[in-house]
Amino acid sequence: MTPDLSPLYPLGWPWQKELQYTGAALGLSAIYAFFRFVFPFQAAVNQLYELRGRERVLIPGETVPPFPQVFAGALAGVWLVALCLLLMPVFHHRWHWWGSRSIYLMRRLPRRWEFCRRCVAGPALGLAGTVLCALLMVTLCFLWYWFLTPAGHLPPDVWAGIGGILC
C-alpha cells in the first residue's frame, strides 16, 4: 500500500504518477548503470588473460583498472533523473496557474512555508531516492568488481581517481 504522500506535492497534482515515473526512471538508470559497468569490467578482466595454446592463463602482475575508472559514466542515467527532479519544483510552481490562479490561495496561507514545501518536498524526496539508488549501484558494482576480479589482480588502490564515479 502506498503511503499518502500528497502533502508533499501541490494540491491536485498527480503525485502517484510522478512517483511512478521517478521510480521507473531510477529503475532504468540502475539497469543502465549495471550494464555500463559490467561490459567494461568484463573487458578489463579479459585483458588479464593471455592465450597459451588453447588455454587462457592469467598474466602475472597484470591488474584491472581501479574501480572508478571501470565505473565511469555508469551513473549518467541517475544524474539525468536528478536533473529532471531538480526542475520539478518549477512545474509544481506553474501548476498553480493551470486552469485557475490557485497561486493566490497558496500565497495567502497562514502557514508561511506550505506553498514552498508543496513545490519542493516531493522532488527532494525523489532526489533522496536518486542518491540512494546511486549509492546502491556503486555498492553493488563494487562488490561485483571486488569478488569477480581474479585474486591478486586488483590494483594497489582500487579507489584511485574516485571522482570518476561521479562522472
Add this chain to the structure above:
Amino acid sequence: MLTLHQVKKSYWGGNRALDSVNLSIGPGEIVGLFGENGAGKTTLMKCILGLLRYGGVITLDDQPITTKNIARLSFATCEHSYFPALTAASHRAFYRDMFPNFREKRFAALMEFFELAMHKPIRSFSTGQKNQFEVILALSQGADYILMDEPFAGNDIFNREDFYKVLLGILEPHETILLSTHLLEEVQHFIGRAVLLHKGQVAGDITTSQLEDEGRTLMEFVKETYRYQADRVSQALDKLTGEE
C-alpha cells in the same frame, strides 16, 4: 479596521496602478469598489492580500498583514483561486486544515443551496458554478474581511440575485465585504458604501445612506464623479456619420 495609507503601486514601465490611496474599512461594512477597467481595483485587492509589492502602509487593526493575521482576509476572484483538479470535499479538507475558523456549516449550507456536487472535480463545473464555488470558499474561510473581485462575471442575473440575498442573510455583523464589480445598479441595494477608483486614485467615497439623503442613485453619483458626458456617444456617432 482595514487601513490603507498612501498606498502606491507601479508596474514595469512606470505605469502607476495605484497612486496614494487612503482608505479605511471598518468591521461589518459592505463596500462596493467601482471604477473603469484599469482603475486599480484588482491591484488594490492584491496589495491588501500581499500578492503584490507596494509602497505605503496597509494594516489590519493597526497590525501589518503577515501570516499571523492573513487568515482574517479571504479572497474570491474572477480568475478563480481554487484547484480545478480537486473536488469540493478536498477543498473543504484543505481549508479546514489551513484556516482554524473555517465555517463548516456555512460551507455545507451554501453547497447545498447552490446544488454543487461535493465529489466532482471543480473543472467539471459550469462557469457559473465555478464562480459560486469560488465565493463559497471565500465566505466559508472564516475571515473577517472578504475581498471579492468581480466574483459574478459569467453568472446569470437570477444566480447573482440569489447570491446577494444569501450574502445578506448569512453575513455576521463583524464580517466585512469589499466587492469590486461593474454591476452598479445590481449591488446598490446590497452595499452600504461605495468607493470609486479612477486612474489609481480614490475619486469618490460615499455611503448609500448619504446618497439616499441626497436623493441620488449610485449610478448618478458615479457619472458625476467621473464627469461622464452623456452626449459623447451621440457626438461620436455624429462625427462618424458626418465623415461618410
